[in-house]
Amino acid sequence: MKVAVPATGGSMNAQVSEAFGRCAYFIIVDTNTMKFEPVSNPGVGMMGGAGPAAARAIAERGAEVVLTGAVGPNAKQTLNSLGIKVYTGYNNMTVKEAVEKFLQENK
Amino acid sequence: MKKDIKIAVASGKGGTGKTLVATNLAYLLSKNKKYQLFDCDVEAPDSIIFFSSTQKILEKNANIMIPEINPDKCTYCGLCADYCEFNAIVIVSQIKKAIVSEDLCHGCGLCSYICPVNAITEKEKPIGKITQFRINNLVIKEGRLNISESTPSPVIRSLKKEIEPDNPAIYDAPPGTSCSVIHTIHDVDFVILVAEASPFGFYDMKLSIEVFKKLNKKFGVIINKSGEYTDKIKEYLKQENIKIFTEIPYDKEIAHLYSEGKLIVKELPHYKEKFMELITEIERMLQ
Numbered sequence: 001m002k003v004a005v006p007a008t009g010g011s012m013n014a015q016v017s018e019a020f021g022r023c024a025y026f027i028i029v030d031t032n033t034m035k036f037e038p039v040s041n042p043g044v045g046m047m048g049g050a051g052p053a054a055a056r057a058i059a060e061r062g063a064e065v066v067l068t069g070a071v072g073p074n075a076k077q078t079l080n081s082l083g084i085k086v087y088t089g090y091n092n093m094t095v096k097e098a099v100e101k102f103l104q105e106n107k
Numbered sequence: 108m109k110k111d112i113k114i115a116v117a118s119g120k121g122g123t124g125k126t127l128v129a130t131n132l133a134y135l136l137s138k139n140k141k142y143q144l145f146d147c148d149v150e151a152p153d154s155i156i157f158f159s160s161t162q163k164i165l166e167k168n169a170n171i172m173i174p175e176i177n178p179d180k181c182t183y184c185g186l187c188a189d190y191c192e193f194n195a196i197v198i199v200s201q202i203k204k205a206i207v208s209e210d211l212c213h214g215c216g217l218c219s220y221i222c223p224v225n226a227i228t229e230k231e232k233p234i235g236k237i238t239q240f241r242i243n244n245l246v247i248k249e250g251r252l253n254i255s256e257s258t259p260s261p262v263i264r265s266l267k268k269e270i271e272p273d274n275p276a277i278y279d280a281p282p283g284t285s286c287s288v289i290h291t292i293h294d295v296d297f298v299i300l301v302a303e304a305s306p307f308g309f310y311d312m313k314l315s316i317e318v319f320k321k322l323n324k325k326f327g328v329i330i331n332k333s334g335e336y337t338d339k340i341k342e343y344l345k346q347e348n349i350k351i352f353t354e355i356p357y358d359k360e361i362a363h364l365y366s367e368g369k370l371i372v373k374e375l376p377h378y379k380e381k382f383m384e385l386i387t388e389i390e391r392m393l394q
Binding site: 043046048049050052053055056059060062073074077078081082083 | 197198199201
């Protein structure tokens with residue numbers, strides 16, 4: 001399964017970003033292999049509609065799940081329509097820790 | 108002054124006294140002839156508060172046209188999403204999804220225009236209300252954006268369609284210098300800029316002046332809540348060769364009457380004189 005995590009940097013050790021639509025990077029993690037791909041967030045500098053643009057970027061890379069601190073209303077609606085599940089409350093941890101926590105809790 | 112003149116009352120900063128000027132001016136101007144007062148501050152319309160015993164003569168929805176994407180025709184080429192300035196459309200070709208975020212759509216219609224396979228049709232979505240009130244010679248036309256909607260410009264556009272072109276009008280503009288202000292003032296003959304005598308008011312006044320110059324608008328400035336900062340503003344306006352109409356002092360009595368929804372030209376004769384002078388000055392400037 002592919003999991004997308006908004007992050008402040010481009011690696012597994014980066015912090016999970018507090019924002020979804022305005023994060024710097026998404027780390028797309030394949031939970032079977034734990035291989036990851038960093039993706040620049042096209043929404044970061046946008047005037048408006050950052051959430052949907054960000055949702056599109058991760059959907060195009062096959063993400064099925066998002067782990068994030070919080071998510072805005074427009075992003076949430078788009079992610080729901082795309083069939084991507086959103087898990088919030090992943091604050092104050094690295095991307096790696098977030099994915100491990102998720103796998104632990106969703107065995 | 109030409110018979111069908113359109114005058115906007117604008118400001119940079121909010122709370123400088125646009126509505127104070129617009130309502131009092133409209134009241135005086137409509138004494139002898141038919142006048143229209145447009146409340147284009149659709150996120151917080153309040154001109155109507157200053158007129159009692161008005162008669163509601165019209166109420167209708169302000170709509171925008173939002174896209175509907177037909178999944179049987181859509182090829183998920185993504186052209187509509189690429190062209191949408193507001194990211195209101197998301198296309199993910201890999202999983203054949205086309206999603207419209209209605210809240211982000213400004214109703215410009217570009218998506219349906221650009222779609223190469225005609226997969227996009229448009230449907231009406233109400234985002235505000237247009238209401239008209241009459242009192243004597245004055246018709247007050249108010250736009251009001253629905254709560255939770257975020258695009259005032261289409262409501263202003265709908266509101267301005269209610270114009271009786273042969274009758275003169277005052278437009279009470281929204282604050283700021285963004286799209287909603289441009290939509291309000293782009294086609295008027297004249298703009299009254301209400302500046303507040305404060306550092307914030309001065310700064311935003313300069314932004315407004317830049318906009319008016321770009322739009323080639325004739326305009327003049329009223330300095331409201333006049334006080335110790337007035338000289339700095341005057342100095343600047345003189346340097347820029349911009350017309351200063353009048354000063355309205357920082358007067359507790361005005362604030363008091365305003366808070367009770369009363370017109371100062373009705374209650375305080377010396378302000379009536381001031382506003383009459385303002386009208387004469389504008390007339391002179393437009394000759």
